[in-house]
Amino acid sequence: MTLILLGPPGAGKGTQSRRLSENLKIPQISTGDLLRAAREKRTPLGFQAESYMIAGKLVPDDLVIEMIRERLKEADCRGGYILDGFPRTVAQAQALDQTLAAGGAGSKIDRVVNIEVDREEVVKRLSGRRQCRKCGENFHLSFHPPRVEEVCDLCGGELFQRDDDLEGVIRRRLEVYENQTSPLIDYYGNKGILANVPGEGSIEEIFRKILKVVS
Ligand code: AP5
Numbered sequence: 001m002t003l004i005l006l007g008p009p010g011a012g013k014g015t016q017s018r019r020l021s022e023n024l025k026i027p028q029i030s031t032g033d034l035l036r037a038a039r040e041k042r043t044p045l046g047f048q049a050e051s052y053m054i055a056g057k058l059v060p061d062d063l064v065i066e067m068i069r070e071r072l073k074e075a076d077c078r079g080g081y082i083l084d085g086f087p088r089t090v091a092q093a094q095a096l097d098q099t100l101a102a103g104g105a106g107s108k109i110d111r112v113v114n115i116e117v118d119r120e121e122v123v124k125r126l127s128g129r130r131q132c133r134k135c136g137e138n139f140h141l142s143f144h145p146p147r148v149e150e151v152c153d154l155c156g157g158e159l160f161q162r163d164d165d166l167e168g169v170i171r172r173r174l175e176v177y178e179n180q181t182s183p184l185i186d187y188y189g190n191k192g193i194l195a196n197v198p199g200e201g202s203i204e205e206i207f208r209k210i211l212k213v214v215s
Helices: 012-024 029-042 044-055 061-072 092-102 119-127 166-181 183-189 203-214
Strands: 002-006 027-029 081-084 113-114 131-134 138-140 194-200
Touching: 002 012, 002 183, 012 027, 012 081, 012 113, 012 138, 012 203, 027 029, 027 092, 027 119, 029 044, 029 081, 044 166, 061 092, 081 092, 092 113, 092 183, 113 183, 119 131, 119 166, 166 183, 183 194, 194 203
Parallel strands: 002 081, 002 113, 027 081, 113 194
Antiparallel strands: 131 138
């Protein structure tokens, strides 16, 4: 099974795709996580991506497309995967189609799940988000707090606030989403593989709704 999770920043793509990955036994591939790891390791890609990410802008298509093509060649992708945060532009979606048509990384996308959440909810979610430095699990100070302050429930890692989760940057990311990513709703709608899922409610409720549309 090959899935794409679409939706504005803070819609819950990371939260839900981690759960789906565990349930469906296929890897979650988050371009945001891959880029943050590149920044952490101080690789050339990390340096190139850094200023865009801090400003809430998209990293240029050619860099992200090359990164994802390399990732999809890995053995764990042979039985399917969940794309979280990719594609983000029509050019990225077309590049993915070309990779799949060339026989790489599975042959087709089975479902695109579009998680719908309104702007003000997104600002609340992202300004309270804390992420685990070790395993990447997401928490929220009010909506999904860790059992022990600043400590991950799953692995005991340290929780931190992302540098793009400041209110001004969140609003910029939302504009970028409207202008550059939301056209993908029609792109995949026209292919007949899009499922819209309302993203407000508990994490468990939304997970159950997503499982229904992917099975
Ligand atoms: P990326 O890391 O992909 O960020 P994003 O798409 O902006 O999405 P987020 O990770 O902010 O949100 P999410 O939808 O995963 O929500 P989450 O589950 O964490 O990208 C970061 C940057 O990298 C980009 O700005 C860009 O610069 C670059 N980049 C990445 N991919 C790129 C690409 N393809 N092309 C170009 N550049 C790229 O949930 C958010 C919070 O809400 C958490 O605190 C969570 O606990 C909470 N929450 C989740 N669900 C619920 C719920 N149901 N109720 C209440 N709270 C909830």
